[in-house]
Amino acid sequence: MEHEPTDREGRRIALCAVDDGNWRAVADIAPRDEQRGFVAALAARYLLLSMCGGLWTSLGVLADDTVVGHVMWAYDEEGGAHWIGGVVVDADEQGKGVGRAAMQALIRMLSRRPDCREIRLSYHPDNSGAAKLYAALGFTPTGDLEDDEVVVALAVPRDPAA
Ligand SMILES: CC(C)(COP(=O)(O)OP(=O)(O)OC[C@H]1O[C@@H](n2cnc3c(N)ncnc32)[C@H](O)[C@@H]1OP(=O)(O)O)[C@@H](O)C(=O)NCCC(=O)NCCS
Numbered sequence: 001m002e003h004e005p006t007d008r009e010g011r012r013i014a015l016c017a018v019d020d021g022n023w024r025a026v027a028d029i030a031p032r033d034e035q036r037g038f039v040a041a042l043a044a045r046y047l048l049l050s051m052c053g054g055l056w057t058s059l060g061v062l063a064d065d066t067v068v069g070h071v072m073w074a075y076d077e078e079g080g081a082h083w084i085g086g087v088v089v090d091a092d093e094q095g096k097g098v099g100r101a102a103m104q105a106l107i108r109m110l111s112r113r114p115d116c117r118e119i120r121l122s123y124h125p126d127n128s129g130a131a132k133l134y135a136a137l138g139f140t141p142t143g144d145l146e147d148d149e150v151v152v153a154l155a156v157p158r159d160p161a162a
Contacts, residue, residue, distance in 0.1 A: 005101035011063040013101035015071065015109060018047065018058050025067035026060040032091045038124045039088050043070035046086035056085065061102040068093040071106050075115070081153070082110045084121040087130070103137055111156045118156060122149035 005013045018026050029043035040046060043058075050058040050072055061069030072086040084106060089099045110116050121139065123130040131150070139152035 005104045007063060007097035007101050009063075009096055013098060013105060014062045015059040015102065015105050016062050016067075018050075018060055022060055022067055023047065026058065026070055029067070029070045029088050029090045031088050032094070038127045038130070039086070043086065043088055046070055046072055046088075049086075058086065059106070061089070061098065063093065063098060068098055069102055071102055073106065073110060075113075076120075079120075080115075081118045081120045082113070082116050084110075084119060087121075099133055100137070103133065107137065107154065116156050117158070119154045120151060122146040122151045124148075125150050 007013055016022065027042065027044035027047055030041060031039050046056070047058050047070075050056045056072045056074045058070060058072045060067045061071060069089040070086055071084065071088075074083045074085070075081075076083055084103075087099065087103070089102070107119060110119055119139075120142070121134065122145075123134065125148075134152055137154065139154045142151045142153045144151040
């Protein structure tokens, strides 16, 4: 049986579609001021990218019933990899285990897609917190750079029962 990931406060961390009821809360997710060099100042920017680009899908991160973060994912048909982006935990909610649990939930969700063999993401080379988190989740460097960001990848094992 699969357990829902929880943060260090015991809150259930889950991903949710962005809808009429929660889009404001998702749009208002903001990193700490000093993290603005690594990510957008507001998740609203990622929501717009999801709406306009036709590539990314934004999801809210819930801690129990409260929106505490944003993530998004895409499938790169050419490269054959799924990508994660726009990972932001609201400034006041950081350091509680939300980011780790949200990433675990997203990796689990993407891994269930039949075409998912590899998950990739990129981060600013100075973003040591993100680097630690992704390494702990099993992502390893690909050697590639994307817009001057370090690209890491996680292999998704093929489910023999599928
Ligand atoms: C990176 C981010 C998503 C992590 O979310 P979080 O909820 O704060 O992280 P967690 O509490 O789940 O911590 C998970 C791990 O991340 C690493 N980590 C997170 N913040 C860190 C920091 N400031 N310094 C060092 N390591 C850090 C640690 O390895 C930590 O594990 P530990 O608690 O066992 O030490 C969050 O800090 C954030 O939104 N930062 C701004 C946006 C950003 O940089 N996003 C990533 C873009 S690629």
